[in-house]
Amino acid sequence: MEGRTIVITSGKGGVGKTTATASIGAALALEGNRVVVIDMDIGLRNLDVVLGLENRIVFNIVDLAYQRCKVKQAAIRDRRIENFFLIPASQSDNKDVLTTVSVERVSKLLKKEFDFIIIDSPAGIERGFENSIAAADEAIVVCTPDVSSIRDADRVIGLLYARSVTPKIIVNRIVPQMVANGDMLSHEDILDVLSVELVGLVPMDEQVVVSTNTGMPLVMQNTSPAGMAFRRIAKRLNGETDIPVKVPECKTGMWNMISKKFSFKK
Amino acid sequence: MGQGETAAVKLKGVGDGFWVTLDPDAPEDDLIAELNRLFKRLRHLTINAKVVIDTGDEKNCEALIEKLGSHLKCNFGIGNVTQPPPKKSVPRERIRQRDASRAWTNYSNNVLMLRGRVRSGQKIEARKHIIITGDVNPGAEIYARGDIYVIGKLLGQVRAGQPDNAAAIVFSLDFRPSQIQIADVLTTGLDKPHENGAEYAFLDQNKNRILVQNYLKTNPFASLPWPEVI
Numbered sequence: 001m002e003g004r005t006i007v008i009t010s011g012k013g014g015v016g017k018t019t020a021t022a023s024i025g026a027a028l029a030l031e032g033n034r035v036v037v038i039d040m041d042i043g044l045r046n047l048d049v050v051l052g053l054e055n056r057i058v059f060n061i062v063d064l065a066y067q068r069c070k071v072k073q074a075a076i077r078d079r080r081i082e083n084f085f086l087i088p089a090s091q092s093d094n095k096d097v098l099t100t101v102s103v104e105r106v107s108k109l110l111k112k113e114f115d116f117i118i119i120d121s122p123a124g125i126e127r128g129f130e131n132s133i134a135a136a137d138e139a140i141v142v143c144t145p146d147v148s149s150i151r152d153a154d155r156v157i158g159l160l161y162a163r164s165v166t167p168k169i170i171v172n173r174i175v176p177q178m179v180a181n182g183d184m185l186s187h188e189d190i191l192d193v194l195s196v197e198l199v200g201l202v203p204m205d206e207q208v209v210v211s212t213n214t215g216m217p218l219v220m221q222n223t224s225p226a227g228m229a230f231r232r233i234a235k236r237l238n239g240e241t242d243i244p245v246k247v248p249e250c251k252t253g254m255w256n257m258i259s260k261k262f263s264f265k266k
Numbered sequence: 267m268g269q270g271e272t273a274a275v276k277l278k279g280v281g282d283g284f285w286v287t288l289d290p291d292a293p294e295d296d297l298i299a300e301l302n303r304l305f306k307r308l309r310h311l312t313i314n315a316k317v318v319i320d321t322g323d324e325k326n327c328e329a330l331i332e333k334l335g336s337h338l339k340c341n342f343g344i345g346n347v348t349q350p351p352p353k354k355s356v357p358r359e360r361i362r363q364r365d366a367s368r369a370w371t372n373y374s375n376n377v378l379m380l381r382g383r384v385r386s387g388q389k390i391e392a393r394k395h396i397i398i399t400g401d402v403n404p405g406a407e408i409y410a411r412g413d414i415y416v417i418g419k420l421l422g423q424v425r426a427g428q429p430d431n432a433a434a435i436v437f438s439l440d441f442r443p444s445q446i447q448i449a450d451v452l453t454t455g456l457d458k459p460h461e462n463g464a465e466y467a468f469l470d471q472n473k474n475r476i477l478v479q480n481y482l483k484t485n486p487f488a489s490l491p492w493p494e495v496i
Contacts, residue, residue, distance in 0.1 A: 113303060147404075151384070151386050151404060151405050153407065154385045154386035154387075154403050154404075155385065155386040155387040157385060158386065159387075159390050160384035161385075193401075193403055193404075193421075195383060195401075255292055
């Protein structure tokens with residue numbers, strides 16, 4: 001059976017594409033799939049750092065695209081999670097070294113060996129983005145609950161539809177307390193504008209910073225709400241579509257519980 | 267016959283024939299005599315000429331015209347004799363009415379109709395009017411020479427009546443555009459608080475301000491006497 005190529009993109013930078021790629025990839029591998037994550041942000045590679053694999057890079061995606069190495073050489077195996085691999089970006093090239101044709105060829109090659117190929121797209125909608133979505137079967141758009149992120153996500157969704165890729169969406173960095181107070185857009189507001197299928201809601205989580213800095217995959221920490229959210233997203237992508245999307249809720253303190261009970265608050 | 271009073275027969279050269287104006291109340295013999303007198307002088311021009319016999323506003327003179335016509339054909343070799351063509355001024359009103367009543371059967375399709383969501387970064391240009399069944403997201407741009415109708419939410423930029431159609435309107439069920447332009451008047455956002463319900467924007471009479479009003483309360487086109495093609 002051929003693998004699925006999923007591109008994680010957003011348009012805007014800094015919304016959590018790389019974290020989402022690392023977490024979803026790791027979670028899918030924990031589910032028992034053979035997974036490879038590819039960093040397409042050529043010139044500004046990050047995914048290797050987030051996964052704590054930067055010391056082991058020998059070959060990268062550009063070498064693979066130019067057939068200077070084999071898949072086995074380019075794919076770095078994660079020692080903590082079984083069947084989880086990374087193909088890093090090149091730090092010395094720029095995004096123009098790859099073409100859509102070469103990316104499609106690499107993707108075809110990888111599909112034979114892996115169940116999931118998760119591509120971390122760079123920010124923007126230029127060459128790097130074009131290359132990332134060239135071989136994608138599915139796309140996941142990451143956005144945060146702010147207007148600029150939604151605007152960019154909307155643009156990217158339009159571009160994906162134009163290339164007949166049906167996008168799904170993850171809303172990242174939700175602060176339930178702010179949503180409850182009306183200071184942050186709720187996921188309903190976002191879906192109202194974007195109107196695409198929702199695959200998951202990820203709450204704001206300080207653990208993400210810790211995990212990014214230590215290179216420890218988020219989904220391996222059972223205490224992280226964001227990690228748990230990504231595990232649910234991975235399960236949904238893996239075919240368990242009946243898992244309901246869990247809406248992040250604010251921690252209910254004593255006073256909140258009382259006021260909720262007597263409906264002092266809306 | 268004297269020329270002093272109104273003559274019973276008048277003759278005028280028209281194109282390739284003659285236009286004969288006669289008084290149908292005059293005695294027939296007088297008319298024939300007068301015709302003979304006039305046509306005799308022009309004998310060199312009468313062969314195969316076309317003659318129009320005009321009896322003025324008098325109706326039911328077909329028999330007289332036919333008789334005089336055959337007389338002229340026999341004696342002067344006239345080609346054909348006809349009555350004047352019906353005057354155009356009388357039925358004009360009726361024709362216009364018919365045009366209006368069938369206005370919507372003879373139209374060329376000037377409307378671009380779209381269904382779906384117009385997303386950020388997408389720009390749609392319509393040759394004339396545009397109807398979008400769906401939403402227009404912030405960051406999207408609609409450009410039309412005529413009217414813009416959004417059957418849904420309008421959150422993007424709209425330019426109607428480009429470049430100079432001041433009669434154009436912008437209509438939406440949820441009217442919250444980031445920018446509206448009608449003809450050459452541009453406004454950003456809306457000063458007034460957003461209200462629910464369909465609204466539309468149009469240029470005021472001085473053509474220097476864009477006004478937005480509730481569509482159902484104003485009902486701007488209800489007073490038009492007849493459905494007109496725009």
